[in-house]
Amino acid sequence: MNSVIPIASHSRLPNTNPSATHLDIRHERGQREVFCGLTGIIWLHRKIQDAFFLVVGSRTCAHLVQSAAGVMIFAEPRFGTAIIDDRDLSGIADANEELDRVVNQLLKRRKDIKTLFLVGSCPSEVIKLDLSRAAQRLNVQFNPGVRVLNYSGSGIETTFTQGEDACLASIVESLPAPSLLAGSHSPHLAGPGQKKRLLVVGTLADVVEDQMQRIFKDMGLLDVEFFPGRNSQSLPLINENTVFLLAQPFLADTAKRIEDKGAKRLPAPFPLGSEGTSEWFKAAAVSFGIDEKTLEKALFAPRQRAQIAIAKHKAMLENRKIFFFPDSQLEIPLARFLSRELGMRLTEVGVPYIHRQHLAQELELLPAQTLIVEGQHVEQQLDRCEQAQPDLVVCGLGLANPLEAKGFTTKWSIELVFTPIQGFDQAGDLAELFSRPLSRKEKIAA
């Protein structure tokens, strides 16, 4: 019913990466203490400033988004919920007509909205409300003022950050075919689509994007595009001359859609920490034939800054045991950063899903015997955590205070998604996110 395929299907592929065999990868099923994909709206609506996210769901969905946002600070947020009620379910009201009515209401009120995402939820999926047809229908009505797209952020199909994946995939899907664009895409007038171009895929904080853009420029790459852009009007040109770097490890579907348009993914670790960021830029350099000297010149100063900043936290983190509960799919790159650059010991790395192709480079860098648990059975995992007595536990908000009350030190993982942590200049901040709970505990200990 929905055009978005949950990436669970990719993650269940057999282990195709022989080099990851040095790891202990287990699977677990049971209660999953994770957010659903709707949560992605919280950062996506901040990034794409002229888009509105309309969840088509229940009161629970509305409550989730406002509670997960943690702070109810937005006067009128660029997201909302069309709450399905018993009239829609019992057929007294036609759910499609109702949805059209709500969208009309909303767009009348919000003239500033250029793209409207209809976001599917568990209830809308279960009652088979066809949001892709609704989007088509509404697109006809509101064209050209507002573009209407749809994706699913439902918990039955997506875990937390997969919501961003589904959203970006829906944008890629909506891009016009390259042939239609020839000669019409203004930013690329000089032989549109003919030149090899780099695209960075994944939501990044504006400040991170600007820093990366500067480094690319120093490397001699002048027209690197970032996707998603800061407004929904700037859409990337994707064709067989596009190569792309993933900035986030959870973009399985998006990457697949981009590849379907002929683009090529550059395999690389993710830009977390000094090492990951260096390797990430290097992948671009290799692809574009940039010589080592130019690359080194561009990376030297920021990398040194990053290393100095990271070093400040090493004393606090080295040899400490860290335990990850599954959350954002950032766990493996983070574990790699913490073990290799800060000397932390990985007790358990819980991950909701592992995309083995996208994470191949990361997995290779993890120490031998690292225990990786894909999926979750929260009670069993809590028992293991209790037994392992790690020095630091990375977990979601529902678990953090109860673990603290038991004497554990925790880092709540949602902060890792809501904080600029990618690139060189953020590497120190990233390390600090982990050292702060420990230094705080030392500071306020009796």
Add this chain to the structure above:
Amino acid sequence: MQLTLWTYEGPPHIGAMRVATCMKDVHYVLHAPQGDTYADLLFTMIERLPKRPPVTYTTFQARDLGGDTAQLFIDAVLQANERFKPNALLVGASCTAELIQDDPGGLALGLNLSTPVIPLDLPAYQRKENWGSAETLYHLIRRLVKRNPVVGTTQKVHAQESVDPASQNNLQPPSTQQPVRPKCNILGPTALGFRHRDDVVEISTLIENLGIEINVIAPMNACVSDIERLPLADFNVVLYPETAQTAALWLEREFKQPFTKHIPIGHKGTIAFIREVLGLAKLPVDEPLIERLSKRSKASWYASSVDSTYLTNKRVFIFGDASHAIAAARVASEEMGFKVVGLGTYSREFAREIREAAKLYGLSAIITDDYLEVEDHIAELHPELILGTQMERHIAKRHGIPCTVISAPMHVQDFPARYAPQMGFEGANVLFDTWVHPLMMGLEEHLLGMFREDFEFNDSSAPSHLGGAKKTADSAALTPHSEPLLNEAKAQMNTEGEPTTGPAQTESQQGLSPTPSSQQKVSELIQHWTREAELELK
């Protein structure tokens, strides 16, 4: 379908969680998709509870839908029962599981567990959080209380009752030597309730000081054995009608236990409550005792002290759950000498009560769960103080109006570390302090009024004891812009229907469809708000 931006209440299963979480030995197995576990953080982060809520979720995914979700639920029940060994199991579905119709209640009952199973049927597409709490407490009591013919005949029973020694609520059992003291239950306090934690302490102390024994407090800190003992009381104290009225009505019917109607908020409210309680306990009204107890409250003296003169007829706008809003209006008007200019609630279940209360102030009540509509009223009414919820706190901030939170929903800052009840005599002190604190002090206000040309201290200055909260020129300019919207909102107030006729849909539809002339203003407002929100974020 209803367009919602922020909600005052969560879905009804959150209400059930509030009951389960505040109790000691029940567990709630919730058939729910992955993601619904977000609800845990309401308790662990907002209320900072040091324990996970006693809730097991099935967290089914799309791949499970093709298979056997019913088996998934059964497994979850068995595992939870084994691991947590609860004395009662609540079972139910969240909104999505309701649609797949696995019948959690039937499945769990079919397991023939030795643990009592309480099926909860909470229609997620019709009802909301507070109703969910009320319904959960009611079903819990109905299932656990045995209709023993011995209990329910009140006083006679007390001498022969067997008291569970494990009970947490078990206060001094009357020895056979002493005269039998009347007994009451306190009903309503839950997890995530607005100051429930402290209200319970305040009111139970007060009741004990009246010579009345507290039989059981429920559901907060109660165990299953406490619930079973509810019929041993002579009457019930209903602190929060939103969560306890359904249960109290049933107990009244089944066990002839009358219940209190006065909410002990404010000095006068507390005294009225004391008189009511004494009446239900069949105790004489001991005026010197009341006098002595009420000495604890400085609020009425503070309100009559000359310094408070400046509070006279301050325009106050009140919005919250029905019982807190009604009580706040009474305190504002009768105890603080304010002028109530707006009164409303999101609790549609108590529409009748709030309408009657509003009449006392010559107002028509605002009954809505659309916070934008509340904002329109506020903008129109120019109150000098807002008593509201977390939503109104933000509205107030945008409009530069002083505000105090008096009702759920609230955020982490409304679970203070200190003792801060809203009820009883200490509660009256808290009300006085927290309502007056955001206001500018009397003399300061006069001076600012007299010397408006002063470049440092003029009309846009914040109260001197609240540094930095300076009202911006922008937000001051908000009000005139919003007027077209408001007139419309005002027109709507008169067309409000009963909850059953579905006003939720029609009201919000009207509220969200401004006239063409006002659209421009609205989009200006929106841009302004967005800018502010962004600044705030930074």
